[in-house]
Amino acid sequence: MGMLDSRVAIVTGAASGFGAEISRHYVAEGAKVVVADMNEQGAEAVAAELGDSAIAIKCDVSKSAEVNNLVAETIRQFGKVDIVVNNAGYTHKNRPLLEVDEATFDRMFDVNVKSIFLMTHAVVPEMRKNGKGVIINIGSVSGIRPRPGLVWYSASKAAANLMSKAMAVELGPDGIRVNAICPVMSPTGMIADFMGMPDTPENRSKFTGNIPLGRLATPTDIAKATVYLASDQADFITGIELPVDGGRAV
Numbered sequence: 001m002g003m004l005d006s007r008v009a010i011v012t013g014a015a016s017g018f019g020a021e022i023s024r025h026y027v028a029e030g031a032k033v034v035v036a037d038m039n040e041q042g043a044e045a046v047a048a049e050l051g052d053s054a055i056a057i058k059c060d061v062s063k064s065a066e067v068n069n070l071v072a073e074t075i076r077q078f079g080k081v082d083i084v085v086n087n088a089g090y091t092h093k094n095r096p097l098l099e100v101d102e103a104t105f106d107r108m109f110d111v112n113v114k115s116i117f118l119m120t121h122a123v124v125p126e127m128r129k130n131g132k133g134v135i136i137n138i139g140s141v142s143g144i145r146p147r148p149g150l151v152w153y154s155a156s157k158a159a160a161n162l163m164s165k166a167m168a169v170e171l172g173p174d175g176i177r178v179n180a181i182c183p184v185m186s187p188t189g190m191i192a193d194f195m196g197m198p199d200t201p202e203n204r205s206k207f208t209g210n211i212p213l214g215r216l217a218t219p220t221d222i223a224k225a226t227v228y229l230a231s232d233q234a235d236f237i238t239g240i241e242l243p244v245d246g247g248r249a250v
Contacts, residue, residue: 002030003231008078010034010070010123012061012115013088015042018138018186021219022085022226027053029227031083034074036061038088061088061115062107064122071122081126083230086116086160087138094149105152112156116163124171132175134230137164138222139180141245157182161241168239177238179229184245186217213246 009026013019015037023033027050035050036059037043043056055077059070074081090111092100116137127133142150143157164180171178185207208215225244228234243249 002028003227003233004083005030007031007082007230008034008074008080009083009085009230010036010074010081011085011087012036012059012119015039015046018183018219018222019085019087020046021223022087023050023054025220025223025227026083026230027051029231032078034070034078036070036088061086061118062110064118067115067118068122071119071126075126080130081123081133082130083134083136084119084123085136085138085226085230086119088115089138091150091153096149097151100152108153109156109159112153113159113163116160120167124174124176127176128174133177135164135167135171135176135178136226136229137161137178137180139164139182139241141182141184141243141249144182144241144243144249164241165239172238177229177234179234179238180241181222181225181229182241182243182245182249183217183222184211184243184248186219186222211246211248212250215246217244217246 004026009031011019011023011033014023014035023035023046026033033054035043035047035054035056038060040058047054047056057070057073059066061067088111090108092104137160139161140157142154143161146154161180164178168178221244225242
């Protein structure tokens, strides 16, 4: 028996990085997974790897029509939606705050913040019909303890963190749990942007120095936490910001 047997999950930003690994862990625990990403080819590759338990759907999470289609198509193919992981994310390069242009700011808030608004509108009516549901938003430890160079990114993740808590309070009576997972930096596709310098062992050491456990997060670290929060083992846990950060937020 898997921890997520018979559950249906949507994972956004799932063509690579955290989202791909979350999808793998969910399928391993018995879930059906919709691998959603703007990168259709990448999403299809992940879904193919996962076999009959997964399908890929192209989706720009900042566009309401595409998010609505994602949820409708999930219900058409799998019959319901039990779990949503809002994982898709975007960042500006690590740089002084005045050097981030308006278009980058807007795109980042569309992908990191507005996407949660759009997904909530699309999926909460379905979860209310079912009398239960789980929403997990991938925030960031930088939304708890910010540092220079990622001001606007940190602000967008602070919004994701707080929305999760506020949603949990309002949706609790509907049996819908909402939590945020807050990773520390991870060696995924955006690491050079987060560091603002080339991804070399020497440069990485500048960032691992303030992580008590002495390393960056891995996609597996995030996936394991996401399995737990989606499972019945966490059925009385809602409204938390869970740092998965090796102690960085302390």
